[in-house]
Every structure is written in structure tokens, then in C-alpha cells.
Amino acid sequence: MSGFTVLRAWRWFPVFPHHEPQHKHLVFRKRYWLYYALVFMSGARRQIFMVFAGFLMVQKFGYSVSEIALLLLVNHVINTPLAPRIGRLISAWGEQRILTLEYIGLIFIFVSYAFVETGWIAAVLYVVDHLLFAMAIGINSYFHKIADPKDIASTAGVSFTINHIAAVVIPVSFGLIWMVSPSSVFLAGAGMAVVSLGLALMVPSKARLKILTG
Numbered sequence: 001m002s003g004f005t006v007l008r009a010w011r012w013f014p015v016f017p018h019h020e021p022q023h024k025h026l027v028f029r030k031r032y033w034l035y036y037a038l039v040f041m042s043g044a045r046r047q048i049f050m051v052f053a054g055f056l057m058v059q060k061f062g063y064s065v066s067e068i069a070l071l072l073l074v075n076h077v078i079n080t081p082l083a084p085r086i087g088r089l090i091s092a093w094g095e096q097r098i099l100t101l102e103y104i105g106l107i108f109i110f111v112s113y114a115f116v117e118t119g120w121i122a123a124v125l126y127v128v129d130h131l132l133f134a135m136a137i138g139i140n141s142y143f144h145k146i147a148d149p150k151d152i153a154s155t156a157g158v159s160f161t162i163n164h165i166a167a168v169v170i171p172v173s174f175g176l177i178w179m180v181s182p183s184s185v186f187l188a189g190a191g192m193a194v195v196s197l198g199l200a201l202m203v204p205s206k207a208r209l210k211i212l213t214g
Helices: 002-012 030-060 065-093 095-115 119-146 149-180 182-200 206-213
Strands: none
Touching: 030 065, 030 095, 030 119, 030 149, 030 182, 065 095, 065 119, 095 119, 095 182, 119 149, 149 182
16 A cells, blocks of 8 residues: 555656755855744744643643644644635735734733633634744745755755754753743743744845845
8 A cells, every 4th residue: 555655646746856956965054044043933932832832721721632632623724724825925025024923923822821811712822823833934935035046955954953953942941941830931932932023023024035136
């Protein structure tokens, strides 16, 4: 069965040829520092959602496994049709405005997580939190506009590594905070969202990106 699946994938899936030969090793470039910083902060934010928002739903509000699964299903049902629209919004507004909107929303979400006392409100925050994930497409869109085409594959490996650093550091360090004060985890997340907002404001505007890449 697995061999048949591979043959089907080879036969039916489209092939996207590389017009530029890609670097075969990891490449770090100083001029991509803003992209690296945005990727790290995005990875850290993802860990707060994946780990600690789930803890909040279960420990504070007693959500069952099936209820968490239902929330995740709702997230995907909402995000699947909205993601292409967000992509078109990025094209119309530019990456800076979309990322700014995302991080302003995250500040509100994380502060609300810290003080929410009602289960259904927490569930709404959880769904909106996941919806904001789609706006993070703007980070990769920004990179593709400023990058040397030969660096794209290599830098994808770098961003994967950066995300893994966040995946190790945030759960461990914030887990220690969680044992003392769960609300402090989300207030710290709000602080990280403020940092991310500052980074987003450094992304060139749509007009300036056209000049830089034009």
C-alpha cells in the first residue's frame, strides 16, 4: 500500500522546478535578521498556544479530551476557508499591516487568557488565537520578497531550526513559571507579543517593499 501511495504521489502531484540553484548548506545572513527574529517570536507564541492555552482549558475550566478535540476541529473548519482570504489581504495591505494587526490581537488575547474566569469565553479566545495564526503567513511572504532566490531553501532550514529552539526553550522555562503563577505565563506572552509588534513595525511598508524589490 505504501509503494502504491508513493507511485500515486509521483504521478499526480505537480512538480515545481527551481529556477535558481539552491544552496545545499544552511546560510545565515545579517540582512535577514528581522526575519529570524520574527520567526523565533512566532515559534514562541505557537508554544504558548499549543502548550499553555491547552493547560488553561483543561486545568482551570475542566475541558475534556473530546471538548479540546472539538475546539481544534472548529479551529480548522474556520481557518480552512479564511486562510486564502487572509493571503489576499496580505497582498492588498502588505505584510507590515497584517503582522501589526496580528500582534495587537495577540496582546489582547494573552492578557485575556491571564484573567478570564468563564469557560466559554476562554473557548472563544482559543479559537480567535488560532485564527491569528494564519496572519503569520506574512512573515514568509516578507522573506520571499527580500531574499536572494538561492537562499530560500537554505533559509527554510534555518527557520525550522529557530522554531525548534523556541519549542525547547519556551515550554521548559514557562513551565516553571506555570507551576507558580499560570496567569504570569500569559502576561509574559503578552510582553512577547509587544516585542513582536515592535519587530512588525520594522517590516517595510508595502510601498517601500516595492521600491526595495523593484
